[in-house]
Amino acid sequence: MTSLILGIDFGGSKNTVGLVKNDSKRLLDNRRQKSAPNASAQSDLDSVLEMSRELLALYPGRLRAVGVSFGGPVDYQNGTVKLSYHVSGWEEYPLKDQLQKEFGVPVSVDNDANAGALGEWYFGAGGKCSSLFYITVSTGIGGGWVLNGSPYRGANSLAGEIGHMVVAPTGPICVCGKRGCLEALASGTAISYHAVARMKTESGTGTTLRHLCDNNLEFITSELVSYAAKEGDELAKELLLDAARFLGIGIAQVLLLMNPERIVLGGGVTKAGKFYWDEVYRSILEHVLPGISIDVVQAQLIDEAPLWGAIALANQLLLK
Amino acid sequence: MTSLILGIDFGGSKNTVGLVKNDSKRLLDNRRQKSAPNASAQSDLDSVLEMSRELLALYPGRLRAVGVSFGGPVDYQNGTVKLSYHVSGWEEYPLKDQLQKEFGVPVSVDNDANAGALGEWYFGAGGKCSSLFYITVSTGIGGGWVLNGSPYRGANSLAGEIGHMVVAPTGPICVCGKRGCLEALASGTAISYHAVARMKTESGTGTTLRHLCDNNLEFITSELVSYAAKEGDELAKELLLDAARFLGIGIAQVLLLMNPERIVLGGGVTKAGKFYWDEVYRSILEHVLPGISIDVVQAQLIDEAPLWGAIALANQLLLK
Numbered sequence: 001m002t003s004l005i006l007g008i009d010f011g012g013s014k015n016t017v018g019l020v021k022n023d024s025k026r027l028l029d030n031r032r033q034k035s036a037p038n039a040s041a042q043s044d045l046d047s048v049l050e051m052s053r054e055l056l057a058l059y060p061g062r063l064r065a066v067g068v069s070f071g072g073p074v075d076y077q078n079g080t081v082k083l084s085y086h087v088s089g090w091e092e093y094p095l096k097d098q099l100q101k102e103f104g105v106p107v108s109v110d111n112d113a114n115a116g117a118l119g120e121w122y123f124g125a126g127g128k129c130s131s132l133f134y135i136t137v138s139t140g141i142g143g144g145w146v147l148n149g150s151p152y153r154g155a156n157s158l159a160g161e162i163g164h165m166v167v168a169p170t171g172p173i174c175v176c177g178k179r180g181c182l183e184a185l186a187s188g189t190a191i192s193y194h195a196v197a198r199m200k201t202e203s204g205t206g207t208t209l210r211h212l213c214d215n216n217l218e219f220i221t222s223e224l225v226s227y228a229a230k231e232g233d234e235l236a237k238e239l240l241l242d243a244a245r246f247l248g249i250g251i252a253q254v255l256l257l258m259n260p261e262r263i264v265l266g267g268g269v270t271k272a273g274k275f276y277w278d279e280v281y282r283s284i285l286e287h288v289l290p291g292i293s294i295d296v297v298q299a300q301l302i303d304e305a306p307l308w309g310a311i312a313l314a315n316q317l318l319l320k
Numbered sequence: 321m322t323s324l325i326l327g328i329d330f331g332g333s334k335n336t337v338g339l340v341k342n343d344s345k346r347l348l349d350n351r352r353q354k355s356a357p358n359a360s361a362q363s364d365l366d367s368v369l370e371m372s373r374e375l376l377a378l379y380p381g382r383l384r385a386v387g388v389s390f391g392g393p394v395d396y397q398n399g400t401v402k403l404s405y406h407v408s409g410w411e412e413y414p415l416k417d418q419l420q421k422e423f424g425v426p427v428s429v430d431n432d433a434n435a436g437a438l439g440e441w442y443f444g445a446g447g448k449c450s451s452l453f454y455i456t457v458s459t460g461i462g463g464g465w466v467l468n469g470s471p472y473r474g475a476n477s478l479a480g481e482i483g484h485m486v487v488a489p490t491g492p493i494c495v496c497g498k499r500g501c502l503e504a505l506a507s508g509t510a511i512s513y514h515a516v517a518r519m520k521t522e523s524g525t526g527t528t529l530r531h532l533c534d535n536n537l538e539f540i541t542s543e544l545v546s547y548a549a550k551e552g553d554e555l556a557k558e559l560l561l562d563a564a565r566f567l568g569i570g571i572a573q574v575l576l577l578m579n580p581e582r583i584v585l586g587g588g589v590t591k592a593g594k595f596y597w598d599e600v601y602r603s604i605l606e607h608v609l610p611g612i613s614i615d616v617v618q619a620q621l622i623d624e625a626p627l628w629g630a631i632a633l634a635n636q637l638l639l640k
Contacts, residue, residue: 154579256481259474
């Protein structure tokens with residue numbers, strides 16, 4: 001009988017389930033659903049269970065394990081979600097226990113940064129190297145480690161918080177309350193925030209950006225900034241170069257402290273183009289020591305990294 | 321027949337060998353010799369071999385393995401010393417091969433930061449925790465990792481370079497050429513450098529310090545600054561508090577990125593006293609995220625950490 005693995009990605013705004021045959025690198029099938037406008041933990045869970053049952057009914061075989069990526073802090077040891085920043089009702093939710101009861105097989109639950117790291121390591125740009133750091137630069141900035149083939153989570157499942165490393169002590173205040181965190185300087189949120197602030201005070205700048213948002217500055221996003229930069233908007237380009245420079249400083253600190261074999265860089269902001277990547281590299285080189293190899297590559301799985309990470313988590317359960 | 325383990329510490333200014341029975345936490349005996357004024361790799365090696373032969377002749381038994389801590393960069397994989405900053409002739413020296421020929425047993429060679437980390441983990445303040453970072457704040461600032469019971473060295477044996485993490489981007493130039501490295505702000509060298517600079521431009525400050533060095537500012541060391549602070553010198557205290565604050569920022573970055581179970585802090589500068597440690601803690605708390613546990617303890621083995629790390633390296637060879 002075919003052995004099946006189920007991967008689940010609770011993504012905050014959308015949930016995805018994917019089914020694979022054991023050891024396969026190709027999805028048999030998947031289902032995706034946006035979270036309801038007033039989604040709760042229960043409605044997300046109901047939706048995920050319904051999609052899972054649908055898939056399992058379509059593909060005969062024996063379910064062996066379930067892996068879960070959750071978009072928020074998770075206590076990996078006991079499989080409990082600490083909270084979600086997007087959906088209510090997840091506080092201290094025993095997700096692993098609940099899913100083990102539902103499916104009757106071993107379940108592994110981790111946060112999306114660790115899952116994304118494991119996904120890229122196992123199925124994507126990581127190439128199963130001995131030490132990998134995965135960075136996702138999106139609304140926020142997160143990171144996850146894979147060392148010697150396993151996620152390294154740290155003492156409180158909080159390793160990888162590169163977004164809150166301080167790269168400019170006199171910089172802007174971050175959502176965490178500290179000053180000059182990488183996230184406050186290089187995330188998508190930071191880029192759009194700084195774009196709006198600059199356009200409000202400098203009337204002559206950001207012509208293309210203003211055009212793109214029809215002069216409604218509240219519609220500015222980091223995607224629009226990227227697009228404007230490609231269209232030649234000088235302000236947009238300057239903001240992205242600043243963000244890239246700070247990201248390079250953050251990555252250099254990672255290289256100095258851990259000297260990982262490879263860094264996999266993903267997330268919407270990193271799609272800004274070659275000039276952005278060139279500046280990230282230039283800044284890393286400026287801030288690192290000689291002798292430390294710099295192997296920074298683009299994520300391959302893009303938005304699918306957490307789902308594939310969930311599948312890899314389930315695979316790891318079967319190896320034990 | 322008694323199984324014996326030999327540990328060797330090439331310390332730059334002095335070399336030490338120690339002999340233990342397998343699995344013992346007590347030295348049978350040891351020998352130490354200062355490096356000659358014009359020491360070379362050959363003279364250091366001759367001295368170490370002579371001390372080793374003397375010890376082995378005194379204690380009957382079968383030598384099973386040799387572990388080596390080297391005060392400078394080492395390629396762990398092939399056991400080659402890259403160079404010494406203190407003694408000439410070590411460039412690309414195949415130390416492991418050479419010692420395996422001499423002793424006819426397996427040899428393991430690592431740098432002193434990694435060895436110190438392993439020594440503290442195995443025999444000292446590390447308590448065999450699952451993830452440990454060891455920091456030594458002395459002339460320079462170095463660090464080493466022990467993850468899951470083994471030194472984590474990174475892709476180029478260069479992990480742990482906390483001394484060159486940037487904690488103040490507009491700060492002073494470091495020996496490495498970058499600006500605002502932790503080493504340029506919190507090492508013993510930095511503390512004495514800043515003390516001299518301040519006393520040269522501010523005639524009314526550092527009364528006790530001036531007295532202690534008989535107004536010969538070239539005799540100022542970080543030990544003197546520590547001593548003056550204990551005697552109530554305001555300038556000395558201010559300089560140590562600044563250094564402690566920057567060290568706390570550096571440690572917070574380590575906690576954010578790796579969330580280690582424990583940090584072991586050693587080296588001469590950390591002997592400055594309670595006010596120094598209090599400021600390190602305060603600064604860590606200011607710069608870390610909630611939920612990350614902060615377990616920063618004083619090194620126990622002090623100057624002996626590299627020697628005990630060498631012994632632990634040899635022990636690990638026997639476990640394979």
